[in-house]
Amino acid sequence: MKRAVALTALLSLAALAVPATSAAALSAPAGKGTDLGRQTLPANDGWAAEGSGTTGGAAAPASNVHTVSTRDQLAAALAAPAPKIIYVRGTVAPDKTCADYTAAGYSLDAYLAAYDPAVWGRDAEPSGPLEDARAASAANQTKDIKLKVSGNTTIVGLGKDATIRGINLHVDKVDNVIIRNITFEDTADCFPQWDPTDGSEGNWNSLYDNISVTGSTHVWVDHSTFTDGDNPDSGQPLYFGRPYQVHDGQLDITNGSNYVTASWNRFSGHDKTMLIGSTNNPTTDSGKLKVTVHHNHFENVLQRLPRVRFGQVHVYNNYYEIPDASTFEYALGVGVQSQIFAENNFFRLSRAVDPADLLYNWGGTALTTRGNVLRVGGKVTPIDLVATYNAARDPDFGTDAGWTPTLHTGIDPAESVRRSVSRHAGAGEVR
Helix, strand or coil, X not given: CHHHHHHHHHHCCCCCCCCCEECCCCCCCCCCCCCHHHCCCCCCCCXXXXXXXXXXXXXXXXXXXEEECCHHHHHHHHHCCCCEEEEECCEECCCCCHHHHCCCCCCHHHHHHHHCHHHHCCCCCCCCHHHHHHHHHHHHHHHHHEEEECCCEEEEECCCCCEEECCEEEEECCXXXXXXXXXXXXXXXXXXXXXXXCCCCCEEECCCCCEEEECCEEEEEECCEEECCCCCHHHCCEECCEECCCCCCCEEEECCCEEEEEECCEEECCCECCEECCCCCHHHHCCCCCEEEECCEEECXXXXXXXXXXXXXXXXXXXXXXXXXXXXXXXXXXXCCCEEEEECCEEEECCCCCHHHHEEEEECCECEEECXXXXXXXXXXXXXXXXXXXXXXXXXXXXXXXXXCCCCCCCCCHXXXXXXXXXXXXXXXXX
8 A cells, every 4th residue: 555655645746837828929048049839850861850840830820829837737738739849837736546446346456456367367357346437547647638739739847947847748649749858757557457367476567668650650859857756666666566657668668659769868867768669560550650769868667668569660779778587578679570770879888787678579580780889997999790699599680670760969979878868868968
């Protein structure tokens, strides 16, 4: 119950009570020469530059420019006409608690007692009144914290402390979205579901990402920070011998999404970080999921950096900082029909982390890697990611992803990446 109380306390933080204002007359953030809301994706900056490029709400008239500081203001602005610009000031968070979402008949103690594998078994997912009450509780939370982002929209933080906490932004079946300069924090699920059939030991599964991109095109997520704040995955209790998982992804790109660039973001202290492609079924995703991941800082994160299915995914100039073998599984997940092209990344590992674990085989067959470097201790050396993996694991990966990226604004030498990315990635660092 200590865990439930802590989670309730986190979600009960009230949003700042600042009146909504028009941002039409706002100057650019302090120290910046350009209004971030009017900036568009530079030409050739990754897959999001394909075709029409990504301009978000840059062309919004003054009447479609909003400044928000509460959850309700954000929801209203997201529902307003596009093209639009939404400036986030201060901390935006729900004003409800887990208790407010809880449907009649649900409690975590009762749920744990009913679906303990010693009682329920391991052959079927939970069902019955308690599972129905959990699902109803989850639906109440979803209605409050999962907010849809329309097309032709820019969402940008003002200054260095703009934060969206406990909210899932859902970019669903739309085109042309920009999200920049925001700290996304602790989108925690009050009601995770136990699935004893998930893997050999069962798993707890949660519903919410910080940002979910589903079935959408031309999306740019830039200079944002993703963190669980005071509620990290590493601090969750074990129930039925498995971590009580209250978070899902930080930035997930799935369901046939296409032409996405994720650049200069900081991902910190999390388990399931970035998923590209949600299932092994090619019907929705084949030929899509074209994503560029560049100049991001992956700091003490467990897995999915990213995990890829189907897509032609360009992963370059990222800084991977992995100090603890006990909280790391893999960096690049090579999934079914994936075509990862990983170049000029900087991997900084503790001596306890096996470099062969930088790749993981999720059913893929090949990837291209070149120009990557490894630092263990004080020495920086080249690393052939595929050869290192193949020397320790079976079956081997092939070395040709079958394509060569052309959409990029220049690829930095790998040796320079640690310094530039550690200094300039994340919210508050946009230049």
